[in-house]
Amino acid sequence: MLRGLVFAVAGLALSVPRGHAQLYDSLDAYPPRWQLDTSDCDARILTHKHLADGGIDGRACEVVTINATHGTEAVLAYPIEPIVPIDGLTANVAVMSARPGARIGFRVRFPYLRPEPSRRPASVIVYGASYNDSGQFARIGIGMIERPLRLKTMALRGEHGADANLKDPYVDAVVVNAYSGVGVTALRLDELRVDGIVSVTDVSRATVPHPASSGHDDDRTAASRVDPQAASIPADASRMNVFPNGKVTRILQHNGEPLAWVRSLGFDAVQLSSPPDALLLNEAIQTRVAIYAPAPSAPDPALQSLLQPVAAWYIGHNEALDSTRVDAADLTARRLRAFPGPWQRPILGAPSESYRRYMTIMDAMVQDMPIRARGLTAEEEVAEITRFARRVGDRAQMAAGVMSMPPERTLQQTQAIADSIGAPQPTGFRWHSMWLQAMRSLEIAPHAILFRSTHSLASGTELDTQRSMALSYVNRMIAMLEPWIAGATPVTPLRVTGAPYYCTRLAKDDVDVVLLTSKASRGSEVLAGDGQTLELILSPTDSKKTIWRLTNFTAQRLAADVTATGARLSIVSPDAAEIIVISSDPSVGGALSQSAARFARQAALDRWQLAGDLVRQTRNQWQTVSASRVGNRTAPMDLIGVAGRTLAEAEPLYRAGDSDATLRMARRADAWALRSEWQLAETLMPDWPRPTSCPPIDCGAAEVQTMWYPLTQDRGWSRNFMTAGALDTAESLNEERWKFGKRLEGRAKSEVVFASRGSYAGPGALLARATAIADDPLPGGYEGTVIQIRSPAVRVPAHTAVRIDALVRTIGFGRPHQGVLVYDSIGGQEMGVLVRGRSAWTPVRLYRQTLEETEVSVMFELMGDGEVMIDEVTLRIWEPEKEPPPKAFRPLSTAVVDDDESLESR
CATH class of the missing domain: 2.60.120.260 (Galactose-binding domain-like)
Known part of the structure; x- marks a missing residue:
């Protein structure tokens, strides 16, 4: 045998x-x-x-x-x-x-x-x-x-x-x-x-x-x-495949969109919030869209013949799968694995911690990229997702989660502010930051990317229309690269000089795909390399290979510059994301060209329209700012004008079918508009560079922020309603006022005490400290949250603007996504401000709008190993009508005013 x-x-x-x-x-x-x-x-x-x-x-x-x-x-x-x-x-x-x-x-x-x-x-x-x-x-x-x-x-x-x-x-x-x-x-x-x-x-x-x-x-x-x-199972053969091999499955979090339209945007699958019904299953069969959904409480015989599109059962929807939910998830998984044969499906979920315990329950897991407003660097974003990949290894398939819109609470807050002041609803979406996160997520060679969404792309609003075009563009870029990135292995990246870009390098079958993403970012804002030169330092081996650039959805041959110090590849005015392919086989170029050609025309249309929307939106916003006399910065109309003319020149090229030229001109206009938008945000946010959360700015709604701009000034705000916020006595830390919660007590030593020395003002401040017990340091993010601190609550009327201030200083927190997360009960964690590396007292400010009468508390979360001091926490509401009137003028005297000093004395 x-x-x-x-x-x-x-x-x-x-x-x-x-x-x-x-x-x-x-x-x-x-x-x-x-x-x-x-x-x-x-x-x-x-x-x-x-x-x-x-x-x-x-x-x-x-x-x-x-x-x-x-x-x-x-x-x-x-x-x-x-x-x-x-x-x-x-x-x-x-x-x-x-x-x-x-x-x-x-x-x-x-x-x-x-x-x-x-x-x-x-x-x-x-x-x-x-x-x-x-x-x-x-x-x-x-x-x-x-x-x-x-x-x-x-x-x-x-x-x-x-x-x-x-x-x-x-x-x-x-x-x-x-x-x-x-x-x-x-x-x-x-x-x-x-x-x-x-x-x-x-x-x-x-x-x-x-x-x-x-x-x-x-x-x-x-x-x-x-x-x-x-x-077909790549790692753990007792488990069924959640995602097919040889692909990077693109999944949309479904909100009622027609599946045929979802398919036209380049998606392979949808993730549902409830079990599928017969109508949706029939639609999925017809459109060849896979379904990831919560399972029904019991199998329905009427649906059994329609289950073919269901690729996996999704557990833990709308709940945090943390360490406290492992047993409940295990019970759910056992119930699903006991279903009759035709209903058997693999299990998918998105744990936030305890990955090794969840690995025994799930066949695949989703790891979400960090919230963009947290301000993590490109290196830190990648470090977070690769840490997850190391934990999971080959025991389960991996998917990356990328938010395809502003955080839901940020959008709700911005819409509420717009309604309260009569401003137009937000119309734009900073899609470039989503694009960069999707490209960086490829560092772990995921089996799938789940694009998170809480609003329907088919709502008809300008914001959701922009989102659909952006998702279409990103999906087509991933699909173009799919033959060379699905199942690839991350290898040593190239050294980058010049423009600030992060480099990812994936190797598969003698083909290396180099992904370059801009590191010039601020929250969800991004700058492309307009006017700068990006240089890749090539090894002697790489310099002898054939090099192509796929950024414009064509396989453009590039030649390396050989100098006395070695070979390098120069890219002038790079896009926000650049794609370079290196191979010793020249015939790869033909396959690259064929793959790019399949998606080029639609990608050119999407990018041209997205750039046009951004240029038009930025021009209108600058005009509103100038008319409102906000700030003292002159509108960069030269940049906006050049961007508009470039797009106008690109239109006939697109209609003539020249996708390459269309994309080149569209991304050039896009870079100029991004720089104009960056300057606009600085004009509208005088609190920067202090750590600040302002919903219209975070959402990119400059038209709302222009009308809300007076609230960024000191006049009009009430007295401080946070009576225990001074933290000047040890009694202020008792359970009836400030409240404290601890996690990971088996992994970390933590304490919250009153500090009588080193305060910002007054005789004391709050000191919180977390230290890992084991040699293994604590992780970042929610998984590394050790201490949660909650202030006394203040009751605030409905439809009221709120400003929260605090003084914070930190020591330690040296790993990615570590620090002190400062947030409130209105905005929640997703609108929190991450503070780290601040050894001097640093002011933190949160702007909020109440939707209904509610109690507002301020929260501080310690994530990872470190120490924080907190002092002078205040909460004020917007009451311009209660502003004290100016002092009344004294009646003019008949006496002669001899000099300016006597005039001032009066």
Whole structure:
């Protein structure tokens, strides 16, 4: 049987595409790839990073430092696509350690054997060579695994009984057993290579006897084929695929839009807020739109024949899947997995923490990109989503969540302000920041991107019309790149100089896709590289390859500039997002051109209309500001005028079908309009650069802010209604006034005390401190929230403007998305201001509008390791009619005024 296997697989391997025959990872690129999988020695990772020049080739390598007790295994896993376990499969990796003993192997999974209690597929490790050259690099390898795998399989059958289903095993990871004794061990890993790869997906269409057959008749019969469903699962074969392989599925959070129109915008699927009915299922079948939705409470036989579009059941809609909801989610998942066969679907959710516990429940998970108003840098945004990817690894499919509109409460606040002062409703959407987040989310090579939305794109409002065009444009850019980014591997990015841009580099099948996104941002505002030059520093190897630029939806050939200091690629006036493709195969250009041509015309129309809307909107807003005599900045009408003329020149080019030229001119006009809009926001927000939350500014509604501008001045605001906000006595911190909540008490030590020294004003201030107990520092975001502080409530009438001020200073909070989140009960967390890196007292200001009579409290959340002092918290309402009248003039005296001083005295 083994001889038949070898010939069958060898024949199949000849037909496998060249790029699938080998996997090579230099292990130079962030994030680290290896994950601590299992151990019997209480292994704990102390540090996990890249060493810039510590590799076998003098370049970067991965370094893992592990602390272990007595045992035999501390298994580091490098996940790979499911491949057939044959003798021709080999792997080797360069290793260096001060101790001998590290050993390489393959992890083999058995998809149909799922022992209790985890219900995860059973696995075994087949080991190869060991590391014995202490203090220097040595390559260790593995091959010829069929015989040892057969022995492992026999042992499994002895453990689980003769009825154990051991069909169709597959290799899903290269592993290194890093255990080399008690204590701390540092291990360098470099240049992983896997050869002889035969993908399970390819074999699923062939008749191949399986090497792990035990000789039982039932196994012999079934081993002549690979189960198609199991073969399509990339990592954990006990689970069903939520998203198809080879794609980046684009999902819209559905709000009643016609599915045919959703499909026309480039979406593959929708996420519902309630179980689908027959009408929607029929529509989904006709339009070929997949559905992700909450499951019904019980199966409805009338719908059973219409379930084909349902790709997964979505759990946790409209609730935070945090650590307190794990048990409830587990009960829901068990109920869904007990449904009758036709109703069985994989499970999808979006946990906010406790990822490892949720991984045992879900087949795929969504990680939302940080709220753009938080002001995280590009590096921090990527670090947050890659941290999630490292936690999940290959145990579940991953999707990125990107907000496709302003936060719902920000929009509600802006609309309420507009109604209260008679201003027009907001009409624009800062879509560029959404675009950049979508491109940065590709850093983790997600299986899907879920575009969050709380309003219907088909509402007919100008804002939602803009959103639909922006989503259409972004979807087409992702679809154009899909063949080269779906399933790609992040590798070491190129060095960028000149214009401030973040670089992501994805490698797949000898094609590298380089994504460059502008770092010139402020909240949800973005600047393109208008007038600047972006330079990419190429390695000697890259400079010899063929380079294309796909930014304009054409495969434009670029030539590198060779200088005495090396080769570089220059891009003048780059777009907000740039796409560069590098390959040693010149024929790739033809495939790139074909893919780009499919989407170019619609992309050109969308971008031209979006740029036109932005230019027109910015011109009108500047005219309103000038007429209102707000601020002292002169309107940049030269920029706006040039942008308008450029768009006018682009219109005949679009009508002539010249998509390339249309896109070039549209993005040029777009860059000028973005710069004008940036200056407009500065004119309308005199509180900057202090941390400020002002709904019309955050929403990009300059027309509303122009009329609301008087509220940014000090006159017209009432006295302070926050009676305990001075925080001058320890009694102000008692439970009847300020309230405190703590989380993560098993991971962090935290305290909230009255500080009698170092206050901003008065004899005291509030001091809050959080420190991780374990060596592993706390994460950022909600997952790292340790302390929640709530002020006394102040009752405020309906339809009233509110201004909240506080003085804050911080120490620590050095990781991404850490700091003190300052927000209120009206705007909630999504409108909060993140404060960090402020060792001096910093004023924070929040503007709000009440929708109804309500009690308003101010909240402070500590996210991560750090310390904050809070003082002088005030809450005022807008009461210009109660402004004290000016002092009455004294009657003119008959006395002669001799000089100016006597006049002033009167």
